[in-house]
Amino acid sequence: xxxxxxxxxxxxxxxxxxxxxxxxxxxxxxxxxxxxxxxxxxxxxxxxxxxxxxxxxxxxxxxxxxxxxxxxxxxxxxxxxxxxxxxxxxxxxxxxxxxxxxxxxxxxxxxxxxxxxxxxxxxxxxxxxxxxxxxxxxxxxxxxxxxxxxxxxxxxxxxxxxxxxxxxxxxxxxxxxxxxxxxxxxxxxxxxxxxxxxxxxxxxxxxxxxxxxxxxxxxxxxxxxxxxxxxxxxxxxxxxxxxxxxxxxxxxxxxxxxxxxxxxxxxxxxxxxxxxxxxxxxxxxxxxxxxxxxxxxxxxxxxxxxxxxxxxxxxxxxxxxxxxxxxx
Numbered sequence: 001x002x003x004x005x006x007x008x009x010x011x012x013x014x015x016x017x018x019x020x021x022x023x024x025x026x027x028x029x030x031x032x033x034x035x036x037x038x039x040x041x042x043x044x045x046x047x048x049x050x051x052x053x054x055x056x057x058x059x060x061x062x063x064x065x066x067x068x069x070x071x072x073x074x075x076x077x078x079x080x081x082x083x084x085x086x087x088x089x090x091x092x093x094x095x096x097x098x099x100x101x102x103x104x105x106x107x108x109x110x111x112x113x114x115x116x117x118x119x120x121x122x123x124x125x126x127x128x129x130x131x132x133x134x135x136x137x138x139x140x141x142x143x144x145x146x147x148x149x150x151x152x153x154x155x156x157x158x159x160x161x162x163x164x165x166x167x168x169x170x171x172x173x174x175x176x177x178x179x180x181x182x183x184x185x186x187x188x189x190x191x192x193x194x195x196x197x198x199x200x201x202x203x204x205x206x207x208x209x210x211x212x213x214x215x216x217x218x219x220x221x222x223x224x225x226x227x228x229x230x231x232x233x234x235x236x237x238x239x240x241x242x243x244x245x246x247x248x249x250x251x252x253x254x255x256x257x258x259x260x261x262x263x264x265x266x267x268x269x270x271x272x273x274x275x276x277x278x279x280x281x282x283x284x285x286x287x288x289x290x291x292x293x294x295x296x297x298x299x300x301x302x303x304x305x306x307x308x309x310x311x312x313x314x315x316x317x318x319x320x321x322x323x324x325x326x327x328x
Contacts (some may be wrong), residue, residue, distance in 0.1 A: 001046040004291040006227045007198035011134060011176045015239070015285055017049030018042040018303075019231055020065050022187030024057025025101040030298040030324050032064065038070040041300040045307045046252040049292055051201065051229070052128075052140055053181070054120060055081035058095070059127050066128030080135035080201070080229075081128070082181050083120040083162075083189045084154075086111050099217060112141060112154045114161035114201070121169065133174075137181030141191070144184040155190070163195045179226070184219050192220055199291070204232035204250060208280040209261065210238055211325045219287060227291040230284040239280040242266050261325040267319045278312035283319065 003012045023035035039320075052065040062081060069077060071159070098106050109121070117138075117178040124133060128246040141158055143151045166178040177198035180188055188200055200221070206213035206228065213228070221228060233242040236248040247254045262276075269276040284290045297303050 001048075004227070006135065006177050006291055006297070007179075007190050009177045009198055011078060013049040013052060013229075013292045014047055015292060016047055016307075017051060017078075017229070017292045017294050018047050019294035020050065020052035020061040021056045022296050022298035023064050023159045024052075024061030025103060025298075026056065027099055027194055028298070029099070029101040034298055034300075035064045036068055036106075038298055038300050038303060039065070041303050043068075043072070045303065047295070048077045049080075051080045051231075051294055053137075054087055054124060055082070055085050055108060057100050057138060058087055058106040058108065060100075060102075062124060062127040063104075063129075066130050074132060078134045079130070079132070079134055080129075080137060080194050081124045081170055082137045082139035083117045083124075083166075084110060084112050084139040086116060086120055086139060087123065088189060099302070107186070110146070110154060112138065112157040112162045114165040116157075117162050117165040118169075121165075121174075134176050134325055135199065136169065136175050136178045137199075138162065138166075138179070139181045141180060141184070142182050142184045142187030144182070144187075151187075155187070158161065158191070159194055183232075185212050185215060188217055189220065192224065192226065196224065197226060199229060201228040201229040201231055201294075203230075204235050207235050208232050208276075208282055208283045208286070208322060208326070209235050209249075209265070211260075212327065219286065226289070228284075228287075228289055229292045229294060230290055231294045233280050233284060233293055234277065238262050239265075240277045242276060261327075264325045265322050268318060272315060272318045272321075274314055274318065277306075278309040279314045279318060279322065281306060281309045282312075282314055287320070302314065 001014045005012050052061045079292045085108040157223045169175045179197040179199035181201040183203045238247040243259045249258045284293050
């Protein structure tokens, strides 16, 4: 599998990687056995970049990812996790519902300060059971998650002291790169304007359907050599399922407008004798600033099916035909 560099760093990742939310039980239960089998399937398919986070199953994804990678030669893979949330133990009846099935018995506290980021980093070492983390992403900073009022507080924490923690970790060699792991473009532009970063894990905003990243972010990333890692290439499922009843977009039911857009895209895909999902998987890597596309699943069969989509030849003419139906 081809590799691409992360920003200006020496770090390089395979063009496709494994996203660890689903093995933390996102939306449906995932047993340990299923998680390990899925991770092994990803490894056998050539994926060597693995992304996880404390939030995924409240530590469950990090534990499973670390358990799997512990037997692999350290120089053969790249690992990222996230900061910005601290886990705090609570009684089982007080575990919050963030759509994770059978999470570990914790709640989450947001903390983007210097001390909060350092504590989160150390806790991730313990959950992973590993002694090296390559990339740290600041998780879910921005109004999309917090609303404008709360985000003003959290973003000030990050800019006043949190970024200094990331700088210190990188300069000491504890990590090789750092950036943002978010679902919105605006906060990326805000942070980049005030502080240099290496990479952005951007979910759902540079896809076949949603091209929001083209509103300024791609140009800035090109100029500053900031790499993009793309999550959510199916936009919560609709680009994989098509515009079927109950299709989801952006973590909720798709609107009539979205269904109509995807219906038009589906017709274009059928006219070109290609699966719409294949075009969705391959689209982001047409942009050189994109270093990686994450595949998130808890089923070996789903991962294998997605990897088969990479073998489909998607003509340039199809991508041009999709464009009028995208969200800009």
